[in-house]
Amino acid sequence: MNHEQCIKACLECMEACNVCFDACLKENHMMADCIRMDRLCADMCEFAAKAMQTNSPFIQQICQLCADICEACGNECKKHNHDHCQKCAEVCFRCADECRRMAS
Amino acid sequence: MNHEQCIKACLECMEACNVCFDACLKENHMMADCIRMDRLCADMCEFAAKAMQTNSPFIQQICQLCADICEACGNECKKHNHDHCQKCAEVCFRCADECRRMAS
Amino acid sequence: MNHEQCIKACLECMEACNVCFDACLKENHMMADCIRMDRLCADMCEFAAKAMQTNSPFIQQICQLCADICEACGNECKKHNHDHCQKCAEVCFRCADECRRMAS
Amino acid sequence: MNHEQCIKACLECMEACNVCFDACLKENHMMADCIRMDRLCADMCEFAAKAMQTNSPFIQQICQLCADICEACGNECKKHNHDHCQKCAEVCFRCADECRRMAS
Numbered sequence: 001m002n003h004e005q006c007i008k009a010c011l012e013c014m015e016a017c018n019v020c021f022d023a024c025l026k027e028n029h030m031m032a033d034c035i036r037m038d039r040l041c042a043d044m045c046e047f048a049a050k051a052m053q054t055n056s057p058f059i060q061q062i063c064q065l066c067a068d069i070c071e072a073c074g075n076e077c078k079k080h081n082h083d084h085c086q087k088c089a090e091v092c093f094r095c096a097d098e099c100r101r102m103a104s
Numbered sequence: 105m106n107h108e109q110c111i112k113a114c115l116e117c118m119e120a121c122n123v124c125f126d127a128c129l130k131e132n133h134m135m136a137d138c139i140r141m142d143r144l145c146a147d148m149c150e151f152a153a154k155a156m157q158t159n160s161p162f163i164q165q166i167c168q169l170c171a172d173i174c175e176a177c178g179n180e181c182k183k184h185n186h187d188h189c190q191k192c193a194e195v196c197f198r199c200a201d202e203c204r205r206m207a208s
Numbered sequence: 209m210n211h212e213q214c215i216k217a218c219l220e221c222m223e224a225c226n227v228c229f230d231a232c233l234k235e236n237h238m239m240a241d242c243i244r245m246d247r248l249c250a251d252m253c254e255f256a257a258k259a260m261q262t263n264s265p266f267i268q269q270i271c272q273l274c275a276d277i278c279e280a281c282g283n284e285c286k287k288h289n290h291d292h293c294q295k296c297a298e299v300c301f302r303c304a305d306e307c308r309r310m311a312s
Numbered sequence: 313m314n315h316e317q318c319i320k321a322c323l324e325c326m327e328a329c330n331v332c333f334d335a336c337l338k339e340n341h342m343m344a345d346c347i348r349m350d351r352l353c354a355d356m357c358e359f360a361a362k363a364m365q366t367n368s369p370f371i372q373q374i375c376q377l378c379a380d381i382c383e384a385c386g387n388e389c390k391k392h393n394h395d396h397c398q399k400c401a402e403v404c405f406r407c408a409d410e411c412r413r414m415a416s
Contacts, residue, residue: 039262172373
């Protein structure tokens with residue numbers, strides 16, 4: 001490993017940014033839960049798609065977790081009247097169904 | 105490819121969540137630029153660390169882009185008085201320096 | 209959404225590359241399972257670290273899955289005599305322990 | 313930050329797995345460059361799609377880098393007669409075009 005110092009800097013920066021992201025959301029209540037769930041759910045779906053595309057082991061467990069997170073994100077989005085939230089809820093519930101089917 | 109339908113659902117859900125994330129931030133001005141830069145910068149640093157850890161091709165170009173994004177994130181964070189923002193700015197500038205060194 | 213065409217191209221390319229990655233590994237048996245588990249486990253750990261760094265909901269379930277994947281990756285790596293595999297197995301088992309503790 | 317120990321374990325595990333991934337590919341020459349480029353390109357495309365979906369700053373620079381990496385991945389895939397490699401090359405070149413258009 002010969003990039004050690006730069007990797008360390010990157011990982012520290014990743015951490016600082018993720019911590020600051022979380023803290024900023026706390027300063028700023030309106031929509032914070034929705035923003036947080038949107039990010040988690042987008043990243044989870046990315047991870048699940050990649051797992052399926054590479055015929056990864058653990059697809060069932062990954063899809064089960066993805067279903068649970070999609071469901072929770074849909075429930076959060078459904079609470080808000082904005083069109084983008086309502087649309088996102090719908091897509092999340094559909095994905096939760098597909099993932100549950102894959103997991104079973 | 106035999107997981108087609110579920111992959112499609114995951115990718116649609118990833119998109120809906122990312123779009124909703126963006127739209128929620130627009131509803132909610134205070135700290136929105138900082139939250140947005142934090143996410144971008146954390147994800148960029150993750151990508152750069154992975155590239156270096158795997159001796160990926162394109163390390164120089166990836167680290168150059170990472171340096172530019174860290175610099176921009178540091179500049180955004182520096183504007184806000186919260187401790188977590190000031191600390192994040194510092195870590196970002198340090199990472200920008202390391203990445204610039206790696207890129208050169 | 210005004211980047212539609214390029215996003216579509218990116219997602220199709222992500223899929224093609226992940227499918228080709230999987231197929232290449234199948235052409236090429238030696239170490240293929242280890243390469244596959246290494247990637248899955250690295251990506252899972254990245255995801256878990258990000259979840260914890262952002263105080264994400266679902267940390268317990270994410271860490272539980274991360275523990276299972278780390279354990280499986282460690283078991284695969286342990287089979288190979290290369291130093292990097294033995295070292296990786298050790299780190300995986302340690303991470304599995306930490307994640308199990310976080311999940312409980 | 314109260315998940316410190318587990319985050320540290322995850323990041324160490326991510327690193328060990330990425331290093332082992334790289335080292336395994338070196339043990340195993342046939343198709344190694346293709347496997348390596350496939351992973352880099354899939355991850356780059358994921359990152360670019362996410363950047364566009366969230367209206368992230370730096371979209372032009374990110375798409376420029378994505379175009380360069382797609383082009384290189386296409387060139388590598390094109391060398392191999394397997395159907396999945398030829399198909400992947402085609403998708404990569406198409407994505408490189410789209411990304412170049414977005415970057416300009």
